[in-house]
Amino acid sequence: TTLYTNLRFNFIRDIEPVATISRGMGVVVVHPSVSAKSVSDLIASAKVNPGKLTVASAGVGSNPHMFWELFKSMAGVDMQHVPYRGAAPALTDLLGGQVQVMFASMSSSIEHVRAGKLRAVAVTGAMRADVLPDIPTIGESVPGYESTVWWAIGAPKNTPAEIINKLNREINRGLADPGMKARIAELGDTAFASSPADFAKLIAEDTGKWAKVIRTTGIKAE
Numbered sequence: 001t002t003l004y005t006n007l008r009f010n011f012i013r014d015i016e017p018v019a020t021i022s023r024g025m026g027v028v029v030v031h032p033s034v035s036a037k038s039v040s041d042l043i044a045s046a047k048v049n050p051g052k053l054t055v056a057s058a059g060v061g062s063n064p065h066m067f068w069e070l071f072k073s074m075a076g077v078d079m080q081h082v083p084y085r086g087a088a089p090a091l092t093d094l095l096g097g098q099v100q101v102m103f104a105s106m107s108s109s110i111e112h113v114r115a116g117k118l119r120a121v122a123v124t125g126a127m128r129a130d131v132l133p134d135i136p137t138i139g140e141s142v143p144g145y146e147s148t149v150w151w152a153i154g155a156p157k158n159t160p161a162e163i164i165n166k167l168n169r170e171i172n173r174g175l176a177d178p179g180m181k182a183r184i185a186e187l188g189d190t191a192f193a194s195s196p197a198d199f200a201k202l203i204a205e206d207t208g209k210w211a212k213v214i215r216t217t218g219i220k221a222e
Helices: 039-048 063-075 087-096 106-114 161-175 178-186 196-217
Strands: 015-030 054-057 080-083 101-105 119-123 148-156 189-191
Touching (some): 015 039, 015 106, 039 063, 054 063, 063 196, 087 101, 101 106, 148 161, 161 178, 161 196
Parallel strands (some): 054 101
Antiparallel strands (some): 015 119, 015 148, 015 189
C-alpha cells in the first residue's frame, strides 16, 4: 500500500539499508485562542464539537497529515482537515488563527511555542522531548500512540556487504561525536545510530504501520 500510485521503485525491494542518521518527533500545537491545554482537553473538545476544530497539515499525505490520521483513528475524534501546499503556509495560518491545530515539526514550531505565539499540547514521540521536557507525549493520554520521522542512508540493492558495513561504521562513528549530536539536537532531533539489520527492521515495521493507516483512510498524495 502506498500514497503514490505511480512509484517506479519499491523501497524494501530496491534499497539496501545502510545506516540511520537521526530521529525526530512532531509536536501538537494550537492557537492560543483554543482552550485545550492537554490532549485530553483536545479530545473532549473534538467529541463535543465533531468536525468543528480545524487541523492544518503540509498537504495530503505529508507527515503532519499522517500523524493526525493516526491520532484521529486511535482517539476516535473528528476534526476538519485543512491541507496546505507546504508546512510554511499552514504554520502562518495557524499563527494567524485561521486554523486551530497542527501536528507540526519540532524545528518549525518550537520558537513560536517559546515566544507564546502557539501552545504545545503534546509531542508525538514515545518519550518526552529534551527540548520540551514539560510537554507530555500523546501516548500518555492515548496509549500506544507514537509517530516519528527518521533520516537515513541507503544504497542500491545488491551493494556488496563489505561496502555497506564500512559505510555503517563510519556513519555511526560520526554520530557518536558530541558536536554532531549537539548539532542534531539543535534541530529538534536525536542522533540515531543503528546497524544495517536494525535499519531494515525499522523500514519493515514503519512500512506496515503506515500502510495500515493509508488503507484505513484511503488517502492518496496530491
